[in-house]
């Protein structure tokens with residue numbers, strides 16, 4: 001990693017009064033900015049957007065109603081403790097509301113954990129194809145990202161444990177992971193935790209937990225309840241269909257909740273977010289419908305893709321990592337261009353170490369069919 005000049009060195013090197021620009025702290029310029037999935041295209045006409053793992057069902061109508069109900073109150077600051085939302089989450093998940101910290105998306109909570117627990121000289125581990133927000137959060141603190149190789153596109157507990165050093169402060173695990181969709185059973189998470197020193201924090205990012213139907217999976221709430229060094233993060237951006245609201249939460253040991261509450265913005269969650277979040281959590285029918293929709297389409301879509309000669313990584317979430325055969329001369333890049341011309345947006349994943357794959361979110365029946373039809377056309381085009 002290239003050493004960045006510090007602000008003090010820059011100042012010493014340049015004469016007083018010369019035009020010096022503010023310099024970011026070391027490490028910051030090593031960050032490759034996160035590139036979100038495309039959401040717009042030139043021209044007009046409907047777009048099939050399957051690039052950001054959003055739910056095709058949209059938010060609960062009750063959440064929308066609650067959101068609108070906040071409109072007359074926008075002049076007032078919200079409840080900085082987000083008490084009603086923490087209580088709704090605690091009731092739903094059978095947790096202690098005092099140990100829940102809400103944030104502006106789980107991204108904010110992941111970053112706050114890094115702010116509070118990482119600095120220069122510290123190491124934090126994530127897996128080879130892990131969610132890129134971790135790397136950004138680690139580098140932003142001037143800490144050192146350590147990448148553990150995966151096995152079969154799945155986090156490898158032994159590989160992670162082999163990379164723990166006296167400098168290790170955190171391990172980030174997306175379970176299931178994005179963009180692979182693979183997950184670790186709770187027994188493997190337990191084995192990972194058992195191998196970590198007690199002062200290393202294990203962050204379990206369970207953004208897709210609701211979609212996982214496997215019996216051997218747990219998001220980690222019970223686990224976070226039982227250990228002083230485990231945090232579980234969750235989001236309203238995926239199954240709840242509230243990505244634009246920017247709402248997430250973390251379940252923490254008391255000491256970590258206390259730490260996050262000292263450094264978070266005092267009003268980091270908005271009034272409309274609190275109201276919509278409470279209604280969304282309480283509308284179990286809407287969540288069940290989203291789970292059923294995904295169950296109906298995930299496997300079927302994977303089968304259709306296989307029929308086209310496109311392998312997929314087994315996914316426990318609401319998306320599929322679609323691999324283009326190395327020998328076919330039909331690359332993910334060409335497929336992406338072909339699909340974009342037809343106003344279908346999938347997610348490029350080369351930044352995640354998959355130069356010849358695309359990630360496809362499970363959409364509506366019509367959206368899935370449109371993407372499959374276009375991919376059929378692409379694979380059969382000469």
Ligand SMILES: *Cc1c(COP(=O)(O)O)cnc(C)c1O
Nearest residue numbers: 105106107131178207235237248
């Ligand atoms: C989408 C996603 C999130 C959610 O981030 P928000 O900031 O809550 O929108 C977190 N982790 C992973 C792995 C994700 O894919």
